[in-house]
Amino acid sequence: MNKQTFLVEIGTEELPPKSLRFLAESFANNLISELNSIYLSYRTIHWFATPRRLALLVYDLSVMQSERIVQYRGPAIKIAFDCHGLPTQAALSWARTYGITIDQAERLVNNKGEWLMYNAKIPGKKAEQLLPEVISLCLKKLPTLKQMRWGISNFQFIRPVHTIILMLGNTLIPANIFGIDSSAKIYGHRFIGEQTLIIDHADNYLKILLENGKVEANYFKRKKIIQKDAKSAAEKINGIVKIDNILLEEVASLVEWPIVLIAKFEEKFLMIPSDALVHSIVTHQKYFPVYSKTDKLLPYFIFVSNITSSDPQLIISGHEKVIRARLEDAMFFFKNDCKNPLENNLPLLEKVIFQKKLGNLLEKTYRIQDLAEWIATHIHSDACHARRAGLLSKCDLISQMVIEFTEIQGVMGMHYARLGGESEEVAVALMEQYKPRFSGDSLPSHPVSYALSIADKMDTLVGIFGINQHPTGDKDPFALRRLALGVLRIIIEKKLSLDLYTLSVKAIDLYNNKILNSNTTCDIIKFMLGRLYTWYKEKGYRVDTIQSVLACHLTKPIDIDVRIQAITYFRSTEQSVIRLSLVHKRIVNILSQTNEKLNNTVYKNLLKEPEEIQLNNRITAINVNLNSFLLKEQYKDILMDLILLNKEINNFFNKVLVNSPEKKLRMNRLTLLSRLNHLFLTIADLTLLKE
Incomplete structure (x- = not known):
């Protein structure tokens, strides 16, 4: 058989619950990356995590690494051979490195030149030879949470490690990680089920752990059990349980065998503001509060036990004592605070x-x-x-x-x-x-x-x-x-x-x-x-749209937002704003090429051509409405006016010589373009927009 299920489990002391899912997902992602890098194919990888273990099952993993061709490029031909066509020392040294002769080398030719090349066939290795190092690398690359040492070793991990199992099909892979030899032995639940389990085949891992060890290794199944049973428990008292997903994830990370129970607290504690009451129940005790159908907090809470008990009332009573002490403190503090005005x-x-x-x-x-x-x-x-x-x-x-x-x-x-x-x-x-x-x-x-x-x-x-x-x-x-x-x-x-x-x-x-x-x-x-x-x-939002508005150095956030919305709107409906951007770039380019001081205003008596007269009249008309539009933040209306100005601008450039040899005409036309540039900048620096 050329494909097998691969199992790796790292048995530890209790892992940090808030990081458990992240650790397991990171472990799986690391393994995906490493297997791909060494050309070991597989069908899928599933991660499993409980308070005392991180595990991965790789389904249909190839037992043999794929043979592959590795291309080694040598020196360029003009360096590899002398003027007589004989191999140079550079070529001979390169060939010797790969154990071949120059005659065995091929040629690599592309549009940049020609080189010597050797295509080496790399035979595949057995998966069991590669996996110990792969798993070690995956563990080293886990997120750098606070590390611990244990025993007399110098090894470090998030929590002390007790067991390691690497198994491909029914074959135990020899390995030593964190100073611990891989073995077929893993641990079940601390208090129920069998304490020590022997895995005979990777495919049997979950079944043995569940049936013999009383451990539900599937994180998502534990979450689903808690959600379903908590809802049922609340319904029995005609209540509704509100399950926050963050709390649910943390609780699912605290147990290996979730048993959902419901308990109550004294009604006198309902005098405490519900926010504070719920905070104490949720944040400090990791319980789920229960509400009435009218959204009123009820004197009940739902908790998740990690064991099955023949007398669950004992467990319930224990949790009720804990919450009572916590709420007594809260009520004492609340009453004391109420004695004085804020x-x-x-x-x-x-x-x-x-x-x-x-x-x-x-x-x-x-x-x-x-x-x-x-x-x-x-x-x-x-x-x-x-x-x-x-x-x-x-x-x-x-x-x-x-x-x-x-x-x-x-x-x-x-x-x-x-x-x-x-x-x-x-x-x-x-x-x-x-x-x-x-x-x-x-x-x-x-x-x-x-x-x-x-x-x-x-x-x-x-x-x-x-x-x-x-x-x-x-x-x-x-x-x-x-x-x-x-x-x-x-x-x-x-x-x-x-x-x-x-x-x-x-x-x-x-x-x-x-x-x-x-x-x-x-x-x-x-x-x-x-x-x-x-x-x-x-x-x-598009980066160039954001940059075009921020380039105007505005300091009113609402102005920035409305301008970005206006440009985004026109970019999504038509390309006219991009054509306007091209025009703006042309204007800025022309203005950047002059060092002459421009006029303070456009002189009408110097407007000779019909196109420049028309353009100036349109700019004047737009400026009449500009202040009103700016005050009302109607940037879409301003932008529409500018888009409609496109025709006059193009006519101006097609018919009018901006850089006229006559200085007065040239300065007047440059001033007209400067006025137009200023008009564009009331919206944004459109030169930054890209197609």
């Missing part, structure tokens, strides 16, 4: 450092307060509410709930603000100030929230750039890239008429004398426009 925490912010060169959180709070009010005024929002939200924005960071559960900052601020009688706009803004938290996250929902979110992010951006701590490479400890994109997304998607220059200047002014970098404004605008370029590129 604003009472304000003086305590003075003791919390924002950044050692930029002061404390109280100072940051006052800056955010002023900046949020300024932004709210400019976007026609409620300035008083924005100022109040800015004042309270960081007060929940001192609360006991947030100190204990840091991930719910903002959320608790919202709840405490509501309990304190603050307006709903202010309360919601406290929660939404951190949005968007990650790529693709939702944006703040209300103008007061827009103002607070932008103010918080801009204050951090200005401060960190102001002390010259720019993000470099992959190092961005203050998440400035995320903050910059968050500001840009809010401005663009919520259509806010904010200018990055004036926004940055205002934020800098609020720092007084703490800004050390004199180029802070320029640095921030350059950085933010760079993030904007990447964002548009990732959304699928």
Whole structure:
């Protein structure tokens, strides 16, 4: 038989659950790459992963490497032979390297010349000879998570390794990886099933592991079991389970034999805000919350056990004790926090450092307060509410709930603000100030929230750039890239008429004398426009379209967006914008060839030809509507006017001699083209567009 199933399993201590799938997929991708590089064919590769193993099954792997032809090129013919046609030392040395004579060499001829060439037949090796080294390479190329040493060896891996099996069909392949010899022995479940298993054939791996070892090695099957059984468990109490995929993946990575159970907690804990309650259930305990049909949190939770028990109630009781202790703490913290209004925490912010060169959180709070009010005024929002939200924005960071559960900052601020009688706009803004938290996250929902979110992010951006701590490479400890994109997304998607220059200047002014970098404004605008370029590129916009707009050095994100949309629209419907681009390139090329100072205006009395008169009249007519279009951001209308101008421009170039020998005529015509160039640049630098 020339094809067999190949099995590799690395048995370890418990692997990091959040990285398990990534590790297994990387292992499989590495093996695909290595097998292809050594010409070992196969049908497909499936990966398997549990907390204590990474495994791959390669189906229909060739047991013999394919024979292949390798081409070795020698010296050029003019170097390989002397004037008498005899081989030179260079040719002889090359032939000797490959164990052939010059007569055995062939000729390689192409349009660049002629060379000596040797086509060597490389016989294939047995797969079992190659696989140990291949697997070692695949493991070395796994993502560099924190490595560990174990025992007295110097080997390093993500977790200590206990077993290695490399098996091709029913043949155990001798290998030594991490100082461990390959053997047919693997381990089953720690507590149920057989502890030690012997694999007799690669095709039997999954069956033996499942039936004898009580281990479901298929990651996706474990996920499916958890989803199905959790839904059934919730339905038994007339509830609905909400399964977050990130949590599901982590839970599936924590168990080898998933058993889904449902438990409950005391109803008194429902007095805790549901956000905090769910956070404790999900983040700390890895449980799934249960809701009623009306989306109300119920006093139940679903968890996944790793063992089958004859008395599951014992397991349920154990988990109920754990959650009770956790929720008792949360309720204690919540009740204590409710004893004082949120604003009472304000003086305590003075003791919390924002950044050692930029002061404390109280100072940051006052800056955010002023900046949020300024932004709210400019976007026609409620300035008083924005100022109040800015004042309270960081007060929940001192609360006991947030100190204990840091991930719910903002959320608790919202709840405490509501309990304190603050307006709903202010309360919601406290929660939404951190949005968007990650790529693709939702944006703040209300103008007061827009103002607070932008103010918080801009204050951090200005401060960190102001002390010259720019993000470099992959190092961005203050998440400035995320903050910059968050500001840009809010401005663009919520259509806010904010200018990055004036926004940055205002934020800098609020720092007084703490800004050390004199180029802070320029640095921030350059950085933010760079993030904007990447964002548009990732959304699928053409690079030359983005570059053509950014080349105009605009600082209003909404202006940039509308121009990009306008150019993209015309490029998708017709090619006229590309023809306009060619015209623009011609105009710029002509203007670049003169060093003469142009006129301040086009003199009508110097317009002699009908085509230049017509072109000037059309430009004047367009300029009449230009300011109105610009104010209303009607860039599609401007672009349409320019496209319709194509005919007059072509007539001008066909009938009018721009570089007239008469200086006054020449300067007037160049000024007309300069006026036309300026008109193009109200949209974009169209010279950068490509066909």
